[in-house]
Amino acid sequence: MAGSASSSSATTTNIMLAIFEKRTNSVDLYRPLRNFIAFNYSDREAQNLEDDLQTLNQLRSDIERLSDPTPTARRDLLQNYFKALCLVETRFPISPDKDHINTVTFIWQDAFKQKQKASQQNIHLEKAAVLFNLGAVYSRIGLSYDRATVDGRRQASHAFMGAAGAFAFLRDNASTKASIGSSSTVDISIECAGMLERLMLAQAQECVFENTIAKGSTPGVCAKISRQVGVYYEEALAALNVPPLNQHFDKGWLSHVQLKTALFYSEACYRYSLELHEKEEIAEEISRLRSGVSALTEVKKSSKGAAAQLLDAIHKLEANLNRNLERAIKENDRVYLMRVPSPSSLPPLPAFSLVKSMAMNDVLDASKEKMFASLVPDSSAKALSRYTEMVDDIIRTQAEKLQQASELTRVRLKEMDQPESIFALEGNFTLPTDLKEDVEAVQISGGPAGLEAELEQLRDLRRVNQEVLVQIEELLQKEEGEDAQFRSQFGTRWTRPQSSTLTKNLLDRLNRFAANLKQAAESDGRIERSVREHSALMSILDRRPRQLETLGAQRAGLEDMLKEMKRKDDILPKLMTSTGSYEDLFRKEISKYDHICEEIAQNIEAQEQLLLQIQAQNNEFSAIFNLEDYKASREKCYKQIQAAIAKFREIKENINEGLKFYVTFQDAITNVKQQCSDFIMTRGIQCREMIEDVQRQMAGLSFQDGKNTVANNYPSVGYQNQRSNLHQQADPRLQTPYYHTREQPTMAGYGHPPAPYSSPQPPPPLHPYQVPPASAAPYPPPQAQQQLPASHEYGQPAYPGWRGPYYNAHAQQPGSLPRPPYNIPAPYPPPHQSGYYNQQ
Numbered sequence: 001m002a003g004s005a006s007s008s009s010a011t012t013t014n015i016m017l018a019i020f021e022k023r024t025n026s027v028d029l030y031r032p033l034r035n036f037i038a039f040n041y042s043d044r045e046a047q048n049l050e051d052d053l054q055t056l057n058q059l060r061s062d063i064e065r066l067s068d069p070t071p072t073a074r075r076d077l078l079q080n081y082f083k084a085l086c087l088v089e090t091r092f093p094i095s096p097d098k099d100h101i102n103t104v105t106f107i108w109q110d111a112f113k114q115k116q117k118a119s120q121q122n123i124h125l126e127k128a129a130v131l132f133n134l135g136a137v138y139s140r141i142g143l144s145y146d147r148a149t150v151d152g153r154r155q156a157s158h159a160f161m162g163a164a165g166a167f168a169f170l171r172d173n174a175s176t177k178a179s180i181g182s183s184s185t186v187d188i189s190i191e192c193a194g195m196l197e198r199l200m201l202a203q204a205q206e207c208v209f210e211n212t213i214a215k216g217s218t219p220g221v222c223a224k225i226s227r228q229v230g231v232y233y234e235e236a237l238a239a240l241n242v243p244p245l246n247q248h249f250d251k252g253w254l255s256h257v258q259l260k261t262a263l264f265y266s267e268a269c270y271r272y273s274l275e276l277h278e279k280e281e282i283a284e285e286i287s288r289l290r291s292g293v294s295a296l297t298e299v300k301k302s303s304k305g306a307a308a309q310l311l312d313a314i315h316k317l318e319a320n321l322n323r324n325l326e327r328a329i330k331e332n333d334r335v336y337l338m339r340v341p342s343p344s345s346l347p348p349l350p351a352f353s354l355v356k357s358m359a360m361n362d363v364l365d366a367s368k369e370k371m372f373a374s375l376v377p378d379s380s381a382k383a384l385s386r387y388t389e390m391v392d393d394i395i396r397t398q399a400e401k402l403q404q405a406s407e408l409t410r411v412r413l414k415e416m417d418q419p420e421s422i423f424a425l426e427g428n429f430t431l432p433t434d435l436k437e438d439v440e441a442v443q444i445s446g447g448p449a450g451l452e453a454e455l456e457q458l459r460d461l462r463r464v465n466q467e468v469l470v471q472i473e474e475l476l477q478k479e480e481g482e483d484a485q486f487r488s489q490f491g492t493r494w495t496r497p498q499s500s501t502l503t504k505n506l507l508d509r510l511n512r513f514a515a516n517l518k519q520a521a522e523s524d525g526r527i528e529r530s531v532r533e534h535s536a537l538m539s540i541l542d543r544r545p546r547q548l549e550t551l552g553a554q555r556a557g558l559e560d561m562l563k564e565m566k567r568k569d570d571i572l573p574k575l576m577t578s579t580g581s582y583e584d585l586f587r588k589e590i591s592k593y594d595h596i597c598e599e600i601a602q603n604i605e606a607q608e609q610l611l612l613q614i615q616a617q618n619n620e621f622s623a624i625f626n627l628e629d630y631k632a633s634r635e636k637c638y639k640q641i642q643a644a645i646a647k648f649r650e651i652k653e654n655i656n657e658g659l660k661f662y663v664t665f666q667d668a669i670t671n672v673k674q675q676c677s678d679f680i681m682t683r684g685i686q687c688r689e690m691i692e693d694v695q696r697q698m699a700g701l702s703f704q705d706g707k708n709t710v711a712n713n714y715p716s717v718g719y720q721n722q723r724s725n726l727h728q729q730a731d732p733r734l735q736t737p738y739y740h741t742r743e744q745p746t747m748a749g750y751g752h753p754p755a756p757y758s759s760p761q762p763p764p765p766l767h768p769y770q771v772p773p774a775s776a777a778p779y780p781p782p783q784a785q786q787q788l789p790a791s792h793e794y795g796q797p798a799y800p801g802w803r804g805p806y807y808n809a810h811a812q813q814p815g816s817l818p819r820p821p822y823n824i825p826a827p828y829p830p831p832h833q834s835g836y837y838n839q840q
Helices: 030-040 044-050 050-067 069-088 121-143 148-175 190-215 219-240 251-280 282-302 306-338 378-415 433-444 447-491 504-533 535-541 544-568 572-577 582-625 627-632 634-698 720-728
Strands: 002-006 015-019 106-110 119-120
Touching: 015 190, 015 219, 015 251, 015 306, 030 044, 044 050, 044 433, 044 582, 106 121, 106 251, 119 121, 121 148, 148 219, 190 219, 190 251, 219 251, 251 306, 282 306, 378 544, 433 634, 447 504, 447 535, 447 634, 504 535, 504 634, 535 634, 544 582, 572 627
Parallel strands: none
Antiparallel strands: 002 015, 106 119
C-alpha cells in the first residue's frame, strides 16, 4: 500500500507516495535464546546475559505494535533492532535443524497485498522485513515535511534519499537470502527493492527541482534537473511493467508513475525550449515543444485512477507548451523560415542528478554494539585466529624488508670505503672534536648546497641597485631636457644656470657609484666561479649522510606504526556481526595496511636513489683525492676536510660581505635619489617663477605692478596655478640649495633674483660614504679627467673600512686588473683562520 500527499504550495505537481510498513505476528525470542545459551555455554552465562535477552525481546515487541509517536522514533527503533539482529545472527543459529534454535518462526505480510504472507524459520526474512519497513518509514518522514517551503523541500529530499538507501541496502544484502525457499513475498524481492529505490530517488530529485524553480534558476538548469526526475520515474516504470511486479501493484500505482514520467519529460522539453528561444534556435524549439505535447497527449489516455491534482498539472503544462509552440511557429513562418527537424532526430535532453541513495553501512553497523559480547562462537574464534596470522605475516614481511634495507645501506657504504668523518656510519667518535664541530656547523648553515641561494640574493640586490641608478639618471636627464626646452624658447631672457653645470657633482657621484657596482659585479662573478671550481672539494661537506639518517628514522617509525596498528586492530566485533564471507571481511580489513606497505616501498626506493648519488659522489671524491692515499694517511684526509671547510668559510664570508655591501650601498644610493628629487623640485619651483617674470617682461609690466596679468604669447607649461601658493609660503629647501656657482651673472630686468642664485653657499657636507682624498676609489677615473677637490668627492669604497681584498681593491695603475676576491690559501690552511667560527 502507499499513501500520497501534496504540498500546500501553488505547485500542484508535488504529489508524492509514501510506502506502508509490513505487518508481522508476535514472536517470543527470550525463552528460545536463553535455553540455547544455557545448553551450549552455561546457566551462569545465561544469567549474565539476562539484560541483553530482555532488551532484544522488548525491541521485537515494539516492532509488532506500530504505535511509535513519530516517524523518527520509529526509524530509530528499526535501526536498533536491525543491529541487534546482526548480533543474533552470528551467535544464535535459527533454523529447522534439530541442533539449532528451531522453535522460532517469523511471519510477515506483503506490504502491497496483505493477504500474502511469508513464514520462515531463519533470521533472513526478519532482517529483510525490517529493512523494508525502514525504507517505508523514511518515505513517511519525507512526506511529513511542509514542502511549501525551501527548507521543507530540502528536508523531504534528504528523507527520500534515506528511503532509497534503505531499499538499496535491502536489495544488495538481504533480498536474495530472504527469497530462498518456497515462502516469500514480492515486496522484499530484488526487483521490488530496486523499483522502490528508483521511485524514492525520483521524489528526492523532484523536491530539488521545485527548489530550483523557486530560486529562479536558468531554464537550462531547470531542464536538466527536470529531465533527471523523469529518468528516475522511467526506470521505476520499466520495473513495474515486467514480472514479478506487473501483476503485483494496482492500477493507481502504474498511472501515477506513468503520469510523472510524461510530466517531467514534457517539463524538461518546455524549460529547454525557453533556452532555445533565447538563442533564437527556433527550429529545434518547435520540435522540442511538439515532443512535449505529444508525450502529454499520449499519457492522458491511460490516466485512469490518477490523482486529480496531477491531472490538473498536466493540463496546465500542456497549455503552456501549446501557447509557446504556436508563437514559435508564427515566428518561424514570418521571420526565420527554418526547416523543423523531427523529434526522433534530436539528441536526448541533457540530465543532471543532484541526489543519491544514502549510504546505510555506517548507519546499520553493529560492530560497536555490546549486546551478547561475551558469546564467541567457535567459528568466530577460528576466523579471528586466521586473521591474526595474516596480520602477523604482513608485519613480519615488512619488518624483514626494513631490516634488509638498513643492512644494505651499511654494506654499500662499507664497500665504498666512506670516511667515517663524512658519513659517520659507526658514529663520529673517530673524528677530532674541533673538526667534527666544524663539519656540523657547515651542515647546519646549509652546506655547499645553500651557497647558490645566497648567490641569488647577491644578484637580486645588485639588480635593485642598478635599477635605482638608472632611475636617478633618467630623472636628471628629464630635468635637463626641460631646461634646454625653455632656454631655446625664451633665449637670452632665460638666465638661470644650465642643468649640466649644476648637476656635475651629482653626475660624478653617480659615476663613482656605477663604478663601484661594476667592480662588485666582477667580484660576484669571481665568487660564482670559485663556487663552481671548488664544488668537488666541498662536496665532502654535503648533507647526504643526514638524508640517509632521516630515511633510517622514517623506517623505524614505519615499523612502530605497523606494530601500533596491529595492537589496535580488533576485528572480533566485526566478525561477530558479519553476515557474509569471512574472506571478504579479511580482504577489507587487510587493506588498511596497504598504505604503510606503500610508504615502506617508497622509503626503500628513496634510499636506493640516494645510495646511487652517494656512489657517484664517492667516485668523484676518490678521483680527486686519491682514496688509496687517504687510506694510508688518515691525517691527510683530515687536512682535506679542513681545506674544504676553509674554502667554504672563505666563500661564505665573501658572500656575506657582498650582501652587506649591497644593503649599505642601497641606503646610500636611495639618499642620492632623494637629493636628486629635491634638486629637481627646487628647479621646478624656480622655473615657474622665472616663466612668470619673463612673461611679465615681455608684456611690458614691472615688478611693482599689482596686476597678475600673464602674456599668452608663450606657453606657461601648467605652472601658473601654483604661483599664489609659492608666494604665500616659502619652500625651506630654497634656503639651502643642493648646488651653487662661484660667479652668477645678474639677470637682465630681474630686480630681485631668487635665493639659489644670490650668494655662494658653503660646500656640501661629506657624504657618509665619502673618504679622504688619500683613499683610492675602486675604479680610479682616467688620467685625462680633472680631479675634483675633496669637498666635492662623492665616491667611496664599496665597503668602507673593510681591510680585505674583496670589493675595495688597492690602488692600481690604469690598465691593471683588480685583485681576486680572496687570497689563494695554502694547500691545507689552518682551521678558524677567518673567525667565522669561534675558537675552541
